[in-house]
Amino acid sequence: MLLTCKYLLTNGINMKILKFITALLIMAYAQWSMAFLPIQHWETPNGVKIYFVETHDLPILDISINFAAGSSTDTAETSGRAQMVQHLMSLGAGKMSEDQIAETLADIGAQLGGQFDLDRAGFSLRTLSSEAERTKALDILARIIQHPEFPEGILNRERSRTLASLQEADTRPGVIAQRTLMKMLYGAHPYGLRGSGEPASLTALQRKDLVDFYHSHYTASNAVIAIIGDVTRGEADQIVQSLTRELPAGRPVATLPVVKKPVPMIQKIAHPASQSHIQLAYPGLSRHDPDYFALLVGNHILGGGGFVSRLVEEIRQKRGLAYSVYSSFSPYQQQGPFEIGLQTKKEQAEQALELTQQVLKDFVKQGPSDEEVKAAKQNIIGGFPLRIDSNRKILGFLSVIGFYQLPLSYLEDYVKAVEQVTVKQVRDAFQRRIDPAGMVAVVVGTID
Numbered sequence: 001m002l003l004t005c006k007y008l009l010t011n012g013i014n015m016k017i018l019k020f021i022t023a024l025l026i027m028a029y030a031q032w033s034m035a036f037l038p039i040q041h042w043e044t045p046n047g048v049k050i051y052f053v054e055t056h057d058l059p060i061l062d063i064s065i066n067f068a069a070g071s072s073t074d075t076a077e078t079s080g081r082a083q084m085v086q087h088l089m090s091l092g093a094g095k096m097s098e099d100q101i102a103e104t105l106a107d108i109g110a111q112l113g114g115q116f117d118l119d120r121a122g123f124s125l126r127t128l129s130s131e132a133e134r135t136k137a138l139d140i141l142a143r144i145i146q147h148p149e150f151p152e153g154i155l156n157r158e159r160s161r162t163l164a165s166l167q168e169a170d171t172r173p174g175v176i177a178q179r180t181l182m183k184m185l186y187g188a189h190p191y192g193l194r195g196s197g198e199p200a201s202l203t204a205l206q207r208k209d210l211v212d213f214y215h216s217h218y219t220a221s222n223a224v225i226a227i228i229g230d231v232t233r234g235e236a237d238q239i240v241q242s243l244t245r246e247l248p249a250g251r252p253v254a255t256l257p258v259v260k261k262p263v264p265m266i267q268k269i270a271h272p273a274s275q276s277h278i279q280l281a282y283p284g285l286s287r288h289d290p291d292y293f294a295l296l297v298g299n300h301i302l303g304g305g306g307f308v309s310r311l312v313e314e315i316r317q318k319r320g321l322a323y324s325v326y327s328s329f330s331p332y333q334q335q336g337p338f339e340i341g342l343q344t345k346k347e348q349a350e351q352a353l354e355l356t357q358q359v360l361k362d363f364v365k366q367g368p369s370d371e372e373v374k375a376a377k378q379n380i381i382g383g384f385p386l387r388i389d390s391n392r393k394i395l396g397f398l399s400v401i402g403f404y405q406l407p408l409s410y411l412e413d414y415v416k417a418v419e420q421v422t423v424k425q426v427r428d429a430f431q432r433r434i435d436p437a438g439m440v441a442v443v444v445g446t447i448d
Contacts, residue, residue, distance in 0.1 A: 039398065039408045040233060047221035048244045051402040052236045053228040053394065061129040061229035062395045063138075065145060065243060066115060066122035066403050068253040069217040071195035072333075076188075078209065080162070080197015082217075085150075085210050086114060086121040087158060092151045094143025101140055110137040112144075118191050119333045120403055121217075126392065129230035138242060145218070146246040150210045159202055166196060173277040173444040176269060177341075184440040185262050185281045185337055219250020226398035228391045259283045259335040266353075266441045276349035276445040277341075280356065282434055284338030285331040287404040293417040294429035295329055300376040301368045301426075302360070303327025303340060308375070314359050315342065321352040327360075333404070338434060346447050353443060361436040367427025380418050 040052045074082050090112060091098040105112055110133065113124040123144060127137035169175045179194055186192030197205075223244060227236050261283065271277075285292060303311035303326050311325045322342040330336035340360065344352040368376075388394055388411065401410050 037394070037411045039401070040236075041402075041408060042237075044220070044240060044244065046244070046247070046249045047219075048223045048225060048240060048247075049402055050236070050240050051224070051226045051398045051408075052233065053398065054232060054236070055228065055391070056230050058391070059129045059230050060126065060391065061134060061231055062124070062126050062227070062391050063141070063229075063239070063243075064115065064122060064124040064226045064395055064399045065141075066120045066224050066226075066399055067218050068119065068222045068403075069121035069213075070117050070119040071193055072118045072190035072256055073213075073217060073253060074190065074193050074197075076193065077201060078205075079193045079201040080195070081201070081205060081209055081213055082121060083116055083195045083197065084155075084158065084162070084202075084205060085213050085217075086116050088150050088154060088210065089148040089214070090114070090123070090144050091154050091158070092149040094147040094149075096140070096143060098154070101144070104136060104140055108133040108136050110140075112140070115399075116195065117332075118195070118336070120399075122399075124395070134231075138239060142243050145243055148214060150207055150214075152207050155205075155207055155210065159205065162196060163199055163202055166199060166202075173271045173273045173275075176271065177277040177279045177442050177444040180267060180269065180442045180444070181279045181281050181339070181440065182337070184265065184267060184442065185283070186259065187262065189257060189259055189334075191256075191259065191332070191334065191336070215248065216250070217253060218247065220244055220247045221250045221252055223247065224399065224402040226395050226402055228395050228398060256334050261435075261438060262440045264438045264440060266443065268446045269442065269444045271445040273445045274346070275343045276346050276352075276443050277343050278349060278353050278356070278441070278443050280340045280360075280439050280441040281337045282439045283335040284329045284433075286333065286335050287331045287400075287406065289331065289335075291429040291433055292331070293421050294425040295433065297373060297376050297380065297418060297421045298363075298368065298426040298430050299327055299329055299338075300380060301372045302363050304329075305376060305379060308379075310363060311340070311342075311356065311359055315352060315355055319355070321348050321355065325356070346445055349443055349446065353441065357436060357439075357441075360434075360439075364430045364434055364436055367430065368423060370423055373421065373423050373426060377418055377421060381415050384415055 038053060041050065043049050069082055071082050090101060108127065110125060110127040115122045115124060123141065125137055125141050127134055183192050225240055227239065285295060301310060303309045306312065311327060315321045315325045316323065322344045325342035327340045329338050340356055342352060342356065388397065397411060400406065407413060
């Protein structure tokens with residue numbers, strides 16, 4: 001069994017086997033998680049928050065540790081610093097080189113992952129739960145978390161790679177559109193910063209900047225650990241201690257400023273691409289937003305539900321102006337972006353943009369129908385088991401629940417909250433929260 005799991009970890013699962021396993025387990029996972037996910041929660045004396053689910057179905061352990069050290073902790077002058085810190089932590093730590101770290105993890109079939117966004121930065125680890133493999137894997141993670149070295153040579157190499165990557169990325173219309181949109185939407189707010197940095201800020205970055213940032217942000221009071229798998233509560237507590245005992249207590253990161261409404265505008269950028277990339281945005285959801293589920297259901301109807309959404313129906317199906325079009329909410333500590341995006345032929349860009357704006361305007365004004373809300377709720381609820389059908393997916397939820405301090409019953413409450421959403425709630429939420437005339441938009445690739 002251990003050898004089989006190790007093979008699956010390192011080589012992936014055959015698609016037929018995966019489908020078979022999914023068919024067998026999805027109902028069990030869905031019923032168990034939606035009925036009651038037994039999340040154990042505690043906090044260490046130095047402030048580390050732990051969220052733990054004990055399950056012995058497979059000899060596998062999944063762990064994530066996140067810190068309030070995302071891109072919003074940077075400034076315009078230090079843009080890219082937070083992401084560089086997270087990136088370099090696993091490239092030399094605890095007197096082990098990046099090659100030694102990678103080889104050790106490969107030898108035991110363990111997988112190290114990373115997490116970085118506007119709010120969070122951290123790492124995830126998947127390993128066999130058997131003592132020999134688990135001990136080695138956790139030793140590597142402990143070194144990375146508590147003793148990163150930030151070698152000068154590695155910094156110079158990765159900075160050069162990042163600068164080259166930025167230069168290449170800045171030629172792509174999708175990247176140009178997204179970067180421009182975020183700046184237009186957030187202005188001087190930290191959410192408007194590019195996580196990977198700007199050439200000037202990266203060039204000025206010194207090793208001391210990384211070390212100082214690590215010591216001020218990778219602290220016990222800013223740490224949230226999620227654990228799910230084949231260990232007991234006592235073993236989980238020992239794991240937490242090994243990962244965090246040498247972290248400084250620290251202080252909570254400063255609260256982010258409130259997101260302000262943007263100045264509505266449309267920016268058009270010339271580009272040789274054959275298609276125009278069109279994106280629109282407005283301040284959307286925070287993680288604790290009281291309108292969260294009403295906007296979730298409404299967005300599914302508007303543009304988040306694939307081929308059954310209004311935007312797809314009007315823009316693709318009826319007029320053939322785009323192959324795909326979407327809308328989405330990205331919730332963060334403060335209001336993340338509500339976005340609409342599509343690509344179309346350059347000569348159709350104006351028509352596509354105007355139609356997109358009109359579809360949104362009509363939806364906000366009139367709201368959805370009873371049938372649309374019923375279908376959206378059924379679709380969201382019916383698809384929910386697929387979002388919790390593995391330990392790794394549940395780990396993602398645990399991390400979010402812990403970092404944003406959501407109720408331990410969040411997974412139980414999710415389906416109930418969706419089921420209770422009404423047509424009136426969707427209409428009222430969109431009318432209060434989304435101003436079609438106040439949005440920012442960018443079109444990259446215009447007719448000269």
